Amino acid sequence: MEMPIGTEVGKENDESGMTLVGTLETPAPLGQTTSAMSCTVMEHSLTTEELSKINVDDEEVFLDSDESEMKVRRQRRNKKIADPLKQLIKSEFGDLLDHLEHDTPHSVHILSFIKVLLKWKEIKDLKRKGMKYKILVNREECGEEYSVVIAYYRLKGEIKGSIYASSHSGTQTFREAIQYSKYFPIEGVGCEWIIFPQHVASEFLAYWKRKYDDGSYSPKYTAYPIHLYWVPKGDVEALHFETPRDIKVYELEERHVRTVNYYWDRHYEGSEELISQIIESNITAGAFTYTGWLVGWAFQTHYGAIGLPFTLPKFRKKGIGRSVLLSLVESLVKENFDPHIFVYKDDQNMKVFLKNSGFSFVNEMHYFYVNPPQSNQIFRPAPQKLIAASSRSIKK
Incomplete structure (x- = not known):
């Protein structure tokens, strides 16, 4: 059965190194944060506040409903506001891996995940079962090079992925991405994410609660901190x-x-x-x-x-x-x-x-699982x- 956050889930491991149990802790309170949109191809940037209130057919649109959010996204396209994210193409994989190699150990979680992902995508049996994957990064005009990297695959309706943000600009871009990118929401029957760092995890969880935890649809989820250890x-x-x-x-x-x-x-x-x-x-x-x-x-x-x-x-x-x-x-x-x-x-x-x-x-990272x-x-x-x-x- 699913264990509630904040309860003991078993006995601790022994010398063998297996995590037989753990204590799931409630994440720190999360708040919704707004920020100025920094990624545009217009001469003048629009702020989030300006984007959240745009006339569509002479009606005011606010960001407090799914319908209005979709209208704002359409207005973004009409106003030529660039999507904060882009999907990486095959010829760019090498540059991304080289970049992440230089930021280890902080990037080690997503670097290894992408390497496994690229290996699994060639397996015929997984292709036959419908495995799909995406590697998303920030656009060049949205902060430093590869300041945000999101990788995931979908198989039989379930999604497993990892999120990386290298700096303050990466956190800013990620915040904008979960509000305005066409690649969100990323959802499935079950979603499992390894997320770094803490403020990115907070933004992601706040987004998820805002979108789904409204009483009409409230999927079970687990969120708790995990520690990353490595050997160079x-x-x-x-x-x-x-x-x-x-x-x-x-x-x-x-x-x-x-x-x-x-x-x-x-x-x-x-x-x-x-x-x-x-x-x-x-x-x-x-x-x-x-x-x-x-x-x-x-x-x-x-x-x-x-x-x-x-x-x-x-x-x-x-x-x-x-x-x-x-x-x-x-x-x-x-x-x-x-x-x-x-x-x-x-x-x-x-x-x-x-x-x-x-x-x-x-460092400390965060694990997030919907419908475990x-x-x-x-x-x-x-x-x-x-x-x-x-x-x-x-x-x-």
């Missing part, structure tokens, strides 16, 4: 770890999907399909005993971050979790990804585990047939 690619070679005796680390395979999904603390009906896609397309690591039993794992999620690190209870406190995590880190660096992971703000055990494994804190899937019962003992595997079938 240049520091990975200096990390030292030893894999415990009788344990080998290999990539996960399709036959491990049920086991991983079974132990995921947030699994839901249909989540096996997501786990399957991740294992098939992304970078993974699994710990196996000499008899072929899968006892721990971690992998790169659909966001490009490290996710779902887990060790079976009877195999914990043996260094297996750290071995799997750092093996995955090495593989990520070889594929030119920046290893990073999101942690619940109050999950101190996980933070200690990451610090001891060579990770360092970057219903969680099933978790951490029940898994049948042996789920976790046992023949040693002959382990990937060498």
Whole structure:
């Protein structure tokens, strides 16, 4: 069931690094902010106040209703006011990635997400299922180059995306975009967003409440702070770890999907399909005993971050979790990804585990989810047939 904001949702993780629980905190009060429109192709800029009151068929139009907002958008087009955002074309992807590389670690969340997105868009099975994606950036006249980047994909009505704003001008442009860009609203059956920084998250949540939380349609949503930890690619070679005796680390395979999904603390009906896609397309690591039993794992999620690190209870406190995590880190660096992971703000055990494994804190970000899937019962003992595997079938 969905957990209300501000309640305990379970037990904390152990040495394995898996976030078994967390405390969801209510975001700071949000207010609606207006600002002057800075992105126009007219000789004189129009302010938000001027835009919010324009005569259409001799009637006054205000921004307090969806209908009037659409009329204002039509007036924007008639007045030749430039959209604050533009959709990036394929030939511009390289320049964007280079720009984001120079702003790591603050841009690492969206940089890795875009890299995974560009890889997934070539998968025929996802194309067949109707996967669509967009990468949006601010126009050149709307502040600094790439001061706002919004990337997302839509699959089966659900949207997953990430938002980045590099500076004050980026926040200003984002504020204008959610009010006037033709690319908003971005909505689906379920929406999952990783957002940075806090003031951008505040603007986004205020927009969502203003548009949907009016009593007529009020979707369930979860919003809470998360902390970003990372390891610079240049520091990975200096990390030292030893894999415990009788344990080998290999990539996960399709036959491990049920086991991983079974132990995921947030699994839901249909989540096996997501786990399957991740294992098939992304970078993974699994710990196996000499008899072929899968006892721990971690992998790169659909966001490009490290996710779902887990060790079976009877195999914990043996260094297996750290071995799997750092093996995955090495593989990520070889594929030119920046290893990073999101942690619940109050999950101190996980933070200690990451610090001891060579990770360092970057900043606080925000997680936003509309209509989250219903969680099933978790951490029940898994049948042996789920976790046992023949040693002959382990990937060498």
